[in-house]
Amino acid sequence: MVNLKKYNILYKKYYKRKIRLSKNFIQEFNLTSKVVTLKIGQWSKQFNIIESNVLSDDTIGLPKSKIPFTLPANLTYEIKVEDNMIHIGPIIGILAKQKSNFKQYEFKKYNSRLRNYNEINGVVFLCSEAGINMEERTIKGYYYNPNARNKKMKWQEGIFPYPDSFFKRVRIQKVLQKELLNQMGDTIFNSHYFDKLKLWEVCSGDSEAKKLLPESRFYKNQEDIEDMVEKHDQVYIKPIRGMQGIGIIRIEKKDDQYIITDGEGNKVKFPSINNTMDYLNTKLTNKHGYILQQGIPTLYKDKHTDFRFYFQKNKNKEWICQGTVGRVAKENRIVTNYKHLSGLLSGNKAIQLLFQTDSNHAQEILNKTIEDCMIICQLIEKEMGHYGDIVFDVVIDENKKTWVLEINNRIYGLKSLQRLKKFKMLRKILTTPIEYAKALTNF
Incomplete structure (x- = not known):
């Protein structure tokens, strides 16, 4: 059984190899044996127990020399007792x-x-x-x-x-x-790291999830770029293990010219694919390789616009969306990372401006996008590991269709929330993973 009370640890040198417990503690948890297993984290060891007349019911007396790690006596703990095992934690x-x-x-x-x-x-x-x-x-x-x-x-x-x-x-x-x-x-x-290529490979094997991702492929040679540029108006070249928009390049073909745009908004034009490849070969130097991704046009006043959705598991072990931020890039910028932004809005407000609609309809669009992202949350857990704290970068196109550009399953920035003064959302995002971590302990 789990006891919701808080317990204290008391160390004494003379306890030697025994655990001291009050009479009421022993009776409450029906400890019928004189030997119990003490479990702390993944460590466990058997100890004899002695009934103490001086310890309070919320105190466990431990032999300091027999606990081979730090279990601070200045903290409060919870306990689980089952089959003569006392689990102190979390x-x-x-x-x-x-x-x-x-x-x-x-x-x-x-x-x-x-x-x-x-x-x-x-x-x-x-x-x-x-x-x-x-x-x-x-x-x-x-x-x-x-x-x-x-x-x-x-x-x-x-x-x-x-x-x-x-x-x-x-x-x-x-x-x-x-x-x-x-x-x-x-x-x-989040148990396993996955990159952009792995995300595409997993989602492309699921009929529902595949519809939510732009076409993507591993970049191997010139033919891959030629093929993708012929199929799509814009193609993004992204480092497979890139972060913060670093190293992203966009390529377009217009009027028989190839136009390359880097993350800073700098453009260069080439008359042929061979000239283009000569240039790209000097830029594509990431040792982990690159992914080619279909570009999804989405503009607000000629500025690239996308959305960040924060997904976490709560203390009930359920996926929830903690909130959404709309991000508007500076003019001519192809990424919406913090240093490239011209504007930040709440998700609802950004939808209103992008589609010239009211708050209720904007929320309907957001809710549909959240449902779409939930499909991928469930899929990556099924196929790639255990997750509880991930971020989706999403484009919503002119037909209000969801396109998931990236998922960050490691460290991600929260400066946007600070700038928007979304302090309540920020606090939830920061504290919820620790609540979920506790839920996993079953305390």
Whole structure:
């Protein structure tokens, strides 16, 4: 059974190899054996228990020397008791980066994710890939201490067991990925990284999802570009593992000329495909390769316009759309990343301006787009792994059809919400993944 009360940890040296519990605690959880299994994260060990006349009912006495990692006594915990196993937690990890060193400003960013810590409890720690010790099955990181005397002390160093759940925000080595999945099962999200090509391959195998993505293909040679340019008015060349619009190029064919536009809005024209390829070969240098994607025209006053939809799983383990932002690029810009924007609007307001309609009809269009994106949410989980925090970049064309351009399943920016002063939405987006991580622990 799970007890919703909060519990404290008390360490004493003289406890040696035994756990101290109050009489009421033992009776409440029907602990009939003198031996129990103590479980913390993915670690477990058997201990003898002794009834204590001095401990309060909400305190568990532990032998400090027998707990081989950091379980801070200055935090509050929840417990689950089943079949003489006492599970103390939750222990939640956030895999935030690949290198081991954290700077103070990085901790500050994560403070806002734990504004609702009183509803989470237990240990929430930040770590890097470099801090994970597969041999010991421990993780070096920093846990959040809401009771710290000042902000600089809110994150304190420690060694932790593999957690009850992991919020994974970076790509990691395959051998470590396999180790964590073997030890933790399906309690890691966003479990697998996928790129633009993988997204297209998976969606193209599903009749409903395929309709929602522009035609895409892996760029191999000149024939691929020629074929795509003949079929579509615009073709985007995107790095398969690109981020923030870096390295994106658009190619168009008009009046027997090939027009190339880069992310900064610079244009060059060529009279033949051979000249065009000579130029492109100097630009397409990303070692992971490129994807060719059908361009979907969508303009507001001659400016490219798209939408960002924030999808997350909540504490009920259900996909929800937390909100939408409309993004208008600067004139002649082909991407809508933050530095290329001329305007930001709420999703509803952007629809109103784009289609010259009222708020109710705009919301109907948004709701239909959310339903379309949900199809892909379900599909990528079925085919690619466990996810709980992803962002869709979407174009809605003149026929109000949804086109999913990209899905970000790692770190994504939130400056747009700050600029729009959407602080309530921002807080929900920051805190919901930790709520979902707790739901995965079953505390």
